[in-house]
Amino acid sequence: MLKVANSVINASQITGVLPVANGGTNASTASITSFNNITGFTASGTTGTTSTNLVFATTPTLVGDVTLSTGNLVIGTSGKGIDFSITSSGSGTMTSELFSDYEEGTWTPVLTPNTSGTITITSPANSLNYTKIGRLVTLTGRITITSVSLPLGLLILSGFPFTSGGTASKNSGAGAVYPADMTTALALTFRIAENAAGGIIATPNQGDAAPIMQANTTLYINIAYTV
16 A cells, blocks of 8 residues: 555555555545546545545445435435335335435415305415325325305315326325314315326215315315325
8 A cells, every 4th residue: 555644646546545644544634636546436626635525436335334424415316316126025016116306395275166166265374284205295284264155066175286196096195184163073085186286175975075164164184195
């Protein structure tokens, strides 16, 4: 191994362990002004002076655990992520083992009777939460109805942050809606179809839910669907 007193002026031919200065334990104690062809690394700039200027080669292999003392692990290319193909698969037909997306935030619902009439909902209380893990989207929160005017027909809940997927057998979703402070106490259901950013709230027998909505009713929702 090449030994260094205080610095390495040109490290273009180093292919072994990166040397350190004065018996140190961190390569950043040596001043390196050229990182060309150091095995396993390439330079992030023309020159650099510490290990923070090094980036991994195209396909590096790390042995052991990796700890990020500061900062985040940032995915730099859309569609890339963490590949779990090394793990065993279930008994079903596996289509992907790549975890490539995570997102969380809020969304604003819209509640509409599809035949006639209107339903007004409270704005401040209606910023609901969403979490997207891979292809699965979960919506939670509550919607408070402030007033109604002869609502008839199906009750449509829309404004979802993501549109559902396009295959009916795989990408639709469902959920539960619990109404509080309602004269007619019913456990409502919800269904979202494919290629939709909303769905239908219905009574247990799949009847129209718009006519039973009342002022001061609060709908607690928990919905899951795939994109």
